[in-house]
Amino acid sequence: MKHLFIKILSAAVILIGNQLQAQTFNNLFRTRDRQENREGMDLEKFSYGFYLAGNNFDYKMVLNPAYGMDGNKNLVESKSTYSFGAGLIGKMRLNYYLDLRIEPGLHFVQRDLTFNTFDKVNAAFPGGFILPDGSVTPNIDPPTDVDQKRMIKSTYVDVPILLEVHGDRWYNSRPYAAVGVNYLMNLQSNETSEGDNSVNTFRTTTHNFGWSAEIGIQFYFSRFKLTPAIRGTFFTNNELVQDKATTPPYWTPAISTMQTRAFMFVLKFE
Template identity: 75%
Template sequence: MKQRFIKILAFGILLSSNLQAQTFNNLFRTKDRQDNLEDFDLKKFSYGFYLAANNFDYKMVMNPIFGMDGNQNLVESKSTYSFGAGLIGKMRLNEFLDLRIEPGLHFVQRDLTFNTFEHNSQYSGGTNYNLPFDPITNPSDEQINKVVKSTYIDIPILLEVHGDRWYNSRPYAAAGINYLVNLQSNQTSTSDNLLNTFRSTTHNFGWSAEIGIQLYFSRFKLTPAIRGTFFTNNELVSDNATTQPYWTPAISTLQSRAFMLVLKFE
């Protein structure tokens, strides 16, 4: 995850550098320089939209009985890159503070690999933690590898703190809380992983932190930013009681985390 974050950060810095290099003469020149959109940030309310490149992953805590073999985790999560888009609503509080709401839609896919079949078959006779079950000796690829697709409606409320304008730019940082609805959660489905249906919670909560730089052009404001979003609730929905303990019993806690490169237009 650290490597992915560094890659996203480097890409964001490179993109921001290219944008600034291409517009340097217009934005930062000191001779005959004109400040763009001088009154834009004095408005009580402003609006815009954003595009986002996302990297979603799961943070998992394993069950020590069904999810670990010694120090080895038996479930692996692989993230993929995806995209999202949303709207921006901003309210000016004072010279240095803004309140923002940025509802968006994010399309996400993650891959889970369950290497639990050989290890957990030893508990087929039943224990204090599970009922007796018929072991699966030759699991199919769909039973081992789960493709988890999610569509999140993300509603973050962020408090933005920014510095003074430097020529036609202004740095800022923001943080706040998120309410996220997973439209592909399958939470109410009666099928579970035995029938290749991975279930998670529909309604979720989290928090976000963001840094970026606002660039003022003659007709609009462009903001490249990097955002991290971290779920606070356990998204895991347990398999049915009669299903073998190869899947959700191996996981104690499942929480999404995401890093985003965001481009905002206001």
């Protein structure tokens, strides 16, 4: 009797195990019978949403060998900081695989520049910097932190237009990639300021252009779509506004070109 009971119990365990295994396989790999969230969302001609972004902005610089380099050593250093941004999403469906997106946003950015150019410039002009009118500006020696460091704060109004291509939807997720162009207005550029680095004002361009590339995965929930994505944005124009001719070449003459590059982790809600 005992052996018969063990056999019946073993058969029951095997049967239940097989049933559980089949059900698990169904839930994980057979999408045909599973309910899909927001099924009609991808068929809408227009849709909208918003996004939040964690940013890392930095400068890509080409230095002037005359003032910005000492052999192979760079005398101007850029330090990026982490910041945040937010914006809106507007989407137009082109076909099953393509969407056109416009995602205007606002990014609050800070970057730190350090100029270690003073020794080289002072050596090039040992008697002081000669101004166009023939007068002489004494060298800054030794420089202070106020002279060497510039904290550059920027507020970018970013208007990217992106072409998105996505794969087939697998249950409640769908991968995609996007590429596009950007117009970016820097509200804190100081471009029109009368002051320059002689009075601790670093100037950059107000109107900028760039391009972006992005990859991510769209997750569909019952009430909304969540998209975590990684985006890179790269400026194509030189953002540097040179100092006045009467300002010693400690600062902007050490830089030939300066362009923003940014990497963002984006969370989109639609």
